[in-house]
Amino acid sequence: MRDTTGNNRFAPRFLFDFDSSGGKSGPARVINIDSFLNQRVGGVFFITEIELTDQPIEDALGREAIAQTRILGREFRLAIRSGLPEAELSITLYHEILEAATVASLHPPESVCELNEAGFEAAARQARQTWGDASVENLNRMLQFYGFGEE
């Protein structure tokens, strides 16, 4: 796992949500990004890298990105800009994983075949409403709901 910040790569990296407590009672831990690392999702996919970075993510042409998911075979490597509110980070994770599973599949489930970008975003928002913040278990619930892992 790369760590562009120079922090201890083995130290747990959390997103802290100050908003929910109004900043008065200290940060509430919401999402442990490391909990997704090397986890199987949708039965056949592996998250082999996941990074929250405060460094600009630039694509090959120098365009600034807020998220990038690389798919190689069944492996997913995610980079997401840090600083997103807790809810948006969850939605981004749901969105990236659902779209990555769709793109990675030679024959994706019918339920995702007609989804456009707005459709994936709506599915991700609905997933958070239904199952709560993103976790490996909840990503699996979403993927199962859309028919992944049933091959």
Next chain:
Amino acid sequence: MVDHDRIQFDLVKLLNGERILRLTDPQSGLSLEKKLKPSEAVVRQKDHLLQVFDAALARAELIGA
């Protein structure tokens, strides 16, 4: 037809909200990308890009042979 599992796919969400899909053949380095149309199904756009990529790869291999 190129082996699907051999291709690297990059899904990039740009700051302005646009979505890029990039296909790369790690062996040859050939890369092709498309800005996804927001209203069109992602699977159809990927399949179309894959066909174009397959043809480009075959052409590149022919030239390199």
